[in-house]
Amino acid sequence: MNRYNEKINETFKNPKNVGSMDETDPTVGVGFVGSPGCGDVLKIYIKVDDEDRITDVKFKTFGCGSAIASSSVLTEKVIGLKLEEAKKITNKDIADELSLPPIKTHCSVLAEEAITEAIADLISKRSQQAV
């Protein structure tokens, strides 16, 4: 176990927005990234209203303390944002917020990939509905 800073420890201990949503809901986008073989899997759910605003976020993560803390920080950052704003969140924003040690940078990359995929999933669901 790494000797983490208090921010990571605290976030790991009390993660925000743990949970899941109905994946079949057309207003829910799901991002599912990582692999068990690599040691971390992140699943994020975003609920988006008609004005493209993220009204709710939930996550479930298999991973180390940094992966869980990164997931939690990501959900707090994107909640309330418009999709266009959420797209701009980068791994650096998350790594900086948690002062992630360099060896754990990939946890923040995973978080960025998760939100990107969740937004893409929502847009794809919408376009399918439109058809």
Place this chain on the structure above:
Amino acid sequence: MKEIKNSEKTSTNNINDIGAKSDMCCDHNSVEKCCDSSSIEQCCDIDSINNENKACCSSEATCKPSYLSTNQSNSSNAVYLDYSATTPCDPKVVDAICESYQCFGNPHSITHQYGWDATDLVETSRKKIASIIKSDSKELIFTSGATESNNISIQGVVKSRQENGVSDMHIITTNIEHKATLETCHELEQNGIKVTYLSVEANGLLDLQKFHDAIQKNTVLASIGWVNSELGTIQPIKAIGEICKEKGILLHVDAAQALGRIKIDLSDIHVNLMSFSAHKFYGPKGIGALYIKRKTKVSPIVFGGRQEKGIRSGTVPVQLCVGMAKAAEIVEESREDEYVRMQRLQKKTLDRITSSLEDIYVNGDLDQRVPHNMNISFAYIEGEALMMKLKNYAMSSASACSSTTLQPSYVLDAIGIDENLIHTSLRIVMGRYTTEEDMDNFTNDIIKAVNDLRDMSPLWDMKKSGVDLKKVKWHTHH
């Protein structure tokens, strides 16, 4: 420091005296009291040792050192469950070491009393350790630890043959050895020595037939760890020794994890070289030993004053020798009782964990294993996160995320544990100061922690809804 007078010096230069005094001092409530006695006044000038030992209590082997706090509200004083990594130095060993500082001479000074006294301490220590492992003290040299002992054994045997004109050589080891063995072998491979890294079976044990078949005409040495540090599995060293004897090859055994846990009787087994490390059995760090059976040819790999039969040059650390001997003595006295106690704690803990949680896998053979060790995969949650949930316990994990190199355990990989499961593994190793209460609390806490983490694991959700994780197409990001 006051000057050592001859009369004092001669009264304290016998290791038996030191052991006896040390026991006496531990009958007191604190080392402070014993330090009032003039004979070890000097040792008590060392502030750190004095302070560390204030809680040293009875002469019971199970007396918990003050540095192993049970105050679970303070995460810096977590319950120690990593006894394979190292063990806390027994307070009685610390006492013996402190007292031996009375004797400051260099054992290689052969022209005066100071040197002779130091020699006496070293030789008495050597005899004690040799008698515990049923060998002759002439067959035992002191080293800095098992890493050095392994290096001398493997490199020294090869070098000795090379000096006799042999160049085509083959060594056999296994793929679950300690890095001190594996890296030494890798190094020799760079110099043209052939090495077979035998795969052990799924239970962590070496198949004797496979070992037999791996021996070639040019095989000079087999190097096998007796007790594996990650799995606690015990290799059949006696049988391996018979094969080596029959085939005429040398056998080196890394017994760093074995001494104090299982019986070591070198009069009963055919082994040429055996490595030991004091800090694995409640002794000090920085000292170990190497048993070299009579007539086994080993060339030195370090050069200098030709100490330790010319095989390990360098001033012998007298105080550490005293500490190692004292530690060996104490650990041997309680070995059988401890084994039974560990078996009971291991069974109780494993029974409760496996009956309370699904998808729990114990890695490595359960019978041919020291009961101190529990190496467990907690499927669907990551090992480092589990340790973070269990901050009141000090353990280690096989997970890549908890290593500095992001490489998962090569030992679990070698015994065929699924990569997905390696990340979920913890190594829990109990020892002398682990109490039943510790393990009862640990069991409660780990069951809760596993459930909590599974509640937030997407893999657990998938498992519960019947998804086969092996068939999922994963997005790998690194």
